[in-house]
Amino acid sequence: ETGVTQTPRHLVMGMTNKKSLKCEQHLGHNAMYWYKQSAKKPLELMFVYNFKEQTENNSVPSRFSPECPNSSHLFLHLHTLQPEDSALYLCASSLRGVRESHNEQFFGPGTRLTVL
Amino acid sequence: AQKITQTQPGMFVQEKEAVTLDCTYDTSDQSYGLFWYKQPSSGEMIFLIYQGSYDEQNATEGRYSLNFQKARKSANLVISASQLGDSAMYFCAMRDLFSGGYNKLIFGAGTRLAVHP
Numbered sequence: 001e002t003g004v005t006q007t008p009r010h011l012v013m014g015m016t017n018k019k020s021l022k023c024e025q026h027l028g029h030n031a032m033y034w035y036k037q038s039a040k041k042p043l044e045l046m047f048v049y050n051f052k053e054q055t056e057n058n059s060v061p062s063r064f065s066p067e068c069p070n071s072s073h074l075f076l077h078l079h080t081l082q083p084e085d086s087a088l089y090l091c092a093s094s095l096r097g098v099r100e101s102h103n104e105q106f107f108g109p110g111t112r113l114t115v116l
Numbered sequence: 117a118q119k120i121t122q123t124q125p126g127m128f129v130q131e132k133e134a135v136t137l138d139c140t141y142d143t144s145d146q147s148y149g150l151f152w153y154k155q156p157s158s159g160e161m162i163f164l165i166y167q168g169s170y171d172e173q174n175a176t177e178g179r180y181s182l183n184f185q186k187a188r189k190s191a192n193l194v195i196s197a198s199q200l201g202d203s204a205m206y207f208c209a210m211r212d213l214f215s216g217g218y219n220k221l222i223f224g225a226g227t228r229l230a231v232h233p
Contacts, residue, residue, distance in 0.1 A: 040225075041225075042120075042207075042222075042223045042226070043207070043221075043223040045221070045222075048220060056220065088159055090161060103219060104151060104163050104166055106163060107160055107162070107163075109158060109160040110159035112159065
């Protein structure tokens with residue numbers, strides 16, 4: 001148990017649905033991240049929030065919309081997804097902000113998303 | 117551009133033996149950090165060990181040690197006395213700077229380790 005929780009753990013949705021992924025960290029960390037892990041591809045960073053401010057949008061399509069209402073919660077809103085968006089979506093947090101060099105990230109268990 | 121290479125897609129090891137997972141990196145920075153993560157079948161990424169580029173000693177954490185060879189740009193993970201619970205995917209990662217002076221991690225493709233009884 002790393003102190004980072006994600007819900008739901010599994011999600012199946014159609015291409016016209018709207019859903020949200022939730023991440024919560026109980027560690028008092030200052031930075032939060034969304035990653036996408038597709039089969040046979042390295043982890044891809046999607047979004048970074050540093051002290052609740054978004055600092056990175058790694059060329060992610062607009063059908064993914066992040067929200068960080070406070071330093072403990074991070075959401076990923078999904079709408080009109082494509083089958084190729086099926087993947088494991090991992091949330092992470094780090095104690096130090098993203099300007100710090102030694103900021104190991106602690107990951108949640110992920111949400112396994114399937115888009116039909 | 118920064119790059120992490122893990123050349124072993126899969127490795128097998130007998131229980132209680134040691135195993136080395138390879139990682140090479142490419143960077144032009146003088147200051148950088150290297151990380152290893154473990155991902156069991158449950159999906160969660162578990163932080164194992166960190167090595168800073170200026171650290172003179174190889175990092176160790178329990179049964180994990182990092183064989184850091186700076187001149188060769190390699191940061192291999194050594195797991196001593198393998199256990200069945202060590203079966204998982206292992207990812208090497210490196211700190212990378214992006215715009216605004218912020219840090220992010222870039223990951224290698226991973227190595228799947230299977231520990232046999």
